[in-house]
Amino acid sequence: xxKHLRGVKPALGRDAxxxxxxxxxxxxxxxHAKAEWRRVLPLLVARGVITKADLTGVEAYCVAAxxxxxxxxxxxxxxxxxxxxxxGLQIRYMQTARQxxxxxxxxxxSRARMGAGADADDDTSPNPLAI
Numbered sequence: 400x401x402k403h404l405r406g407v408k409p410a411l412g413r414d415a416x417x418x419x420x421x422x423x424x425x426x427x428x429x430x431h432a433k434a435e436w437r438r439v440l441p442l443l444v445a446r447g448v449i450t451k452a453d454l455t456g457v458e459a460y461c462v463a464a465x466x467x468x469x470x471x472x473x474x475x476x477x478x479x480x481x482x483x484x485x486x487g488l489q490i491r492y493m494q495t496a497r498q499x500x501x502x503x504x505x506x507x508x509s510r511a512r513m514g515a516g517a518d519a520d521d522d523t524s525p526n527p528l529a530i
Contacts, residue, residue, distance in 0.1 A: 413446070413447035416450045417447040417448065417449060417450055418444050418451065421441050421443075428465065429469060431466075432464065433461070434465070435465055439460075439503075439505060440457060443457065443504070457503065459495075460496055463496035464496040467493045467496060474489075
């Protein structure tokens with residue numbers, strides 16, 4: 400089986416049409432989703448991986464992350480008792496947010512794949528275990 404059939408995502412790199420400035424958060428987003436937008440969009444713009452066409456996916460990520468946080472707060476205000484329906488909904492929002500985060504290089508694994516998390520502990524001495 401070739402590596403292209405194994406679900407290996409291509410390496411992310413700087414896009415030729417990348418945004419140079421983070422646009423403001425859409426007005427319809429909740430407070431938590433807007434906070435997430437303000438947190439992640441400047442990082443993505445600085446890396447040069449977000450274009451105008453990608454903003455819908457970033458919006459969806461922010462909506463999912465904001466909804467998961469809002470549900471968590473609602474369950475905490477309700478006394479912290481487990482509500483299986485709300486807990487299940489929160490889990491689904493968290494899974495969706497994690498999947499979007501991986502798409503845009505917001506997880507440690509996806510940052511390593513795109514080379515954004517360069518290791519500061521580069522040892523220039525030869526490896527004694529290398530053959």
